[in-house]
Amino acid sequence: MLPLFDLSLQFNGYPIQEAKAELQKITAFTISEKERFIESKKKEIVAFHLNNNPFYQELVGTKSFNNWTELPILNKQNLQKPLTERLSNGFSIKNVYVNKTSGSSGDPFVFARDKFSHALFWASTAFRFGWYGVDLNTSYQARFYGIPMDFMGYQKERIKDFLGKRFRLPIFDLSDPVLEKFLRHFKTKKFDYINGYTSSIVLFAKFLQQKNIILIDVCPSLKACMVTSEMLFEEDKKLLEKQLGIPIINEYGASELDIIAFQNPEGEWQVNAETLFVEILDENGTVLPYGKKGRIVITSLFNKAHPFIRYDIGDIGILDKKSTVHKPILKQLIGRTNDVAILPSGKKAPGLTFYYITKSIIEDDGNVKEFTIKQTTIDTFIIKYVSDIVLSQPQIKKIEEAITLYLEPNLKFSFIQKDTLKRNKRGKLKQFKSMV
Structure with a gap:
């Protein structure tokens, strides 16, 4: 079968094969090699933006830095200016990936990734999904997501769904008759996995519970369910496991960054330490030790088009005491700072x-x-x-x-x-x- 998803990325100028090779190299590092890699990437990305990004130069106020913790915390309000004013030299709207955040934090903005960084985003996703036998090129996805309602936006998403082997179940109407249609799709299509917003999939599971149906019984090809974008409560996770009959994998990500944490097969919420560097800070910006609750601040190690350096994503969480630089574990995601x-x-x-x-x-x-x-x-x-x-x-x-x-x-x-x-x-x- 043709790897349509990879081919579509490559065709649009996103070097997915090079990105996969880079990620494979990173994941093969020993613990000490990985720690040296992260430190060198942190210095490299800051140096790049201090020399090539006027927006970041202005934010830092100098072209050099000695201490990582002296770098300013970037917040979403800083980013609410035209994207063209935030791009690095040599990048324009025409040669980057552009998207906008959902605005669920109340502060939506447009962001960009350079083409290699965007390919790495997909390589990172493919790597983690692969832990559960899911292949983005060949596995068939039941997608619980919204969809743009304007004609062009709608058609564009449908084309992306076709290339990504996804069947979209739009979630704006989740009444029982609509959920009944969703169920019919599971009875007639060989889905390999489910991916989508937590609350919508939970609502579908409650519908299945009322009908006394276990989803794996009607769609035995299912391997896993990845929930994202909203909190997954323990009681809801138990309900999903019971009614779907497949592993429930908790994903925490941000469209402007990457997958931030993804539940590994051992049940740990493993933080992405391949393309990101994650810190937990207190209200004064001091780095907290593992086990302490604070603001989640993230650095994108590869994005040269747009700086996300010590970026306060607006969430509160705790890194587990057993975390290491090589393998951080997110113990708990507590919610948003504005909630x-x-x-x-x-x-x-x-x-x-x-x-x-x-x-x-x-x-x-x-x-x-x-x-x-x-x-x-x-x-x-x-x-x-x-x-x-x-x-x-x-x-x-x-x-x-x-x-x-x-x-x-x-x-x-x-x-x-x-x-x-x-x-x-x-x-x-x-x-x-x-x-x-």
Whole structure:
């Protein structure tokens, strides 16, 4: 079979074979070789941008540096200027890969990768998917994603799906009749794996649970399910494993960077130390030791078109104490830095705290399919939920008691039943939002 995916990348000027060879070389390094490689790539990428990128020169304020930790932290607000003002010398819109972030953090922007760096992005993805017997050239993907609704954007995505051996299941409408159609596709097509947004696949699994169907029974060709872009809760993972009947692999990535962490076959959330360098920093920008919670800051080691050096991605996480430079392990991804609720007492609580508490109570009977939480004022929250039956007063009281116990008393909640929840234009579900 022709490797259509690789050929399409090569045809568009992305040197995928060279990128695969580079990645193979990196993954074959000994521990000490890998550590030396990372240190040399860090110095090399900074030196390149200090000499060739006026935007980065201005940010740093000097053309040389002595200490890595003295380099400024790049944030998304820094990047909200025209892309042409951020590209390195020798690069233009015509000779780079250009895309935009989803804006799920509230700060969308357009970014670029040079052609080798973009090929390396796909080589890195292919390498990790390969841990589970998935080949991007030959394996057939069931894709739970959004799709552009304008004519050109729609056609472009469909062509990319064809070349990438993907069958797209658009997730803007996830009502039961639509999920029934999804199920029919699994009954008639030989999918090798599932890939897509966590919340959508979880909703499909709940639909399967209601119908008492295990997906592998109707689609025995399935090998694995990769969930991405949204938090995967432990209870949801158990549900997916049970209803899909295949390994559930947790992916954490960013469109502007690469896969950041990918669950390896040993069940660890292994950080990408081949194309990225990941640090955990405190609020003052100090590097934290393994095991401590802080801001996730990432350096793209290969992207020469656009600097992503000590880039604060907007997430909070913990690197496991057993991490090494050669093999970092992400112990926990806690959420986004902007998803924090400030309470009347002055206490700051990650929005996911509400989500965990509420989820553990209202999902016991399987009635509530999805919900979101919005903080409208310092003491007021709106919980919108999709369910067959309206929440009862005892259920609401139980949620309020749990929130008082875990957070603080006298917070006000209103519960609104909806037929569907609004997703962003890419199909992501923003689970907590603070207007304060």
